[in-house]
Amino acid sequence: MSGSTVTVAPHGTNRITARAMTRLVSAVAADALGVRPSQVRVDLADAAGRLDLTVRTPIRVLPRDHLEGAAPANGTALDRTERAQHDIRGTVAALTGADIAGVTVRLTGARLRLPKRAD
Amino acid sequence: MTSITPDIGSHGTDLPAGTPRGTTVINDAVVAKVAGLALREVTGVHAVGGGAARALGAIREAISSTDHSQGVSVTVTGPLVAVELSIVAEYPLPLQQVADDARTAIINAIETLVGLEVTEVNVTINDVHLPDEADDTGEVPHP
Numbered sequence: 043m044s045g046s047t048v049t050v051a052p053h054g055t056n057r058i059t060a061r062a063m064t065r066l067v068s069a070v071a072a073d074a075l076g077v078r079p080s081q082v083r084v085d086l087a088d089a090a091g092r093l094d095l096t097v098r099t100p101i102r103v104l105p106r107d108h109l110e111g112a113a114p115a116n117g118t119a120l121d122r123t124e125r126a127q128h129d130i131r132g133t134v135a136a137l138t139g140a141d142i143a144g145v146t147v148r149l150t151g152a153r154l155r156l157p158k159r160a161d
Numbered sequence: 162m163t164s165i166t167p168d169i170g171s172h173g174t175d176l177p178a179g180t181p182r183g184t185t186v187i188n189d190a191v192v193a194k195v196a197g198l199a200l201r202e203v204t205g206v207h208a209v210g211g212g213a214a215r216a217l218g219a220i221r222e223a224i225s226s227t228d229h230s231q232g233v234s235v236t237v238t239g240p241l242v243a244v245e246l247s248i249v250a251e252y253p254l255p256l257q258q259v260a261d262d263a264r265t266a267i268i269n270a271i272e273t274l275v276g277l278e279v280t281e282v283n284v285t286i287n288d289v290h291l292p293d294e295a296d297d298t299g300e301v302p303h304p
Contacts, residue, residue, distance in 0.1 A: 046285075059286065
């Protein structure tokens with residue numbers, strides 16, 4: 043299948059299809075940014091044999107009146123995105139064994155959502 | 162295709178030692194079924210087969226005749242078996258580990274239960290199942 047990642051194991055090969063890779067990356071990105079996997083668009087590209095990821099996603103933010111002080115405790119949207127970008131790179135590499143050339147995160151919007159009540 | 166193993170006659174009185182008293186024929190479908198059943202024990206294998214095979218499988222299951230060899234294709238050449246396997250892995254388990262575990266389970270099952278030697282098991286992970294997603298068979302995901 044085109045776009046799949048193949049690894050040679052002692053008795054055969056492991057192949058991860060583009061579909062499986064896309065879904066896994068969208069789940070990792072969704073976890074990192076607090077959105078649903080279905081809201082994340084993932085593009086896989088080849089970078090000289092390595093895997094290049096482009097993730098298009100909204101980010102979950104708190105409404106202004108819920109902010110305490112100037113910036114939320116876990117950082118600005120840009121800080122969180124940068125952390126998410128590192129998380130995506132690390133987690134996807136760990137889960138798939140793929141050699142990742144780069145991860146591009148594009149924020150396509152912001153989802154206002156109140157934090158879930160812990161009870 | 163089938164594999165034929167010469168059955169060595171056991172201490173026959175009127176036969177010289179080592180003369181075969183017939184042949185054991187193991188059909189490919191049996192090898193595929195043994196492999197398919199072995200996968201049920203493997204952690205991280207959510208389903209076996211590609212999209213179309215799983216859709217057909219859901220219908221088969223509804224009329225209570227599960228195809229255990231779904232998603233497993235075997236090629237038997239004499240005493241050697243090559244297996245092609247297509248699975249859906251559970252998120253967030255390492256995919257290489259799931260594939261390796263599936264391979265080990267299949268090799269063990271075929272070599273111990275069928276007695277044929279496995280040359281290779283090529284595993285394709287065709288999809289990843291996300292736990293918070295509704296199951297595509299329509300059943301409620303397990304907590």
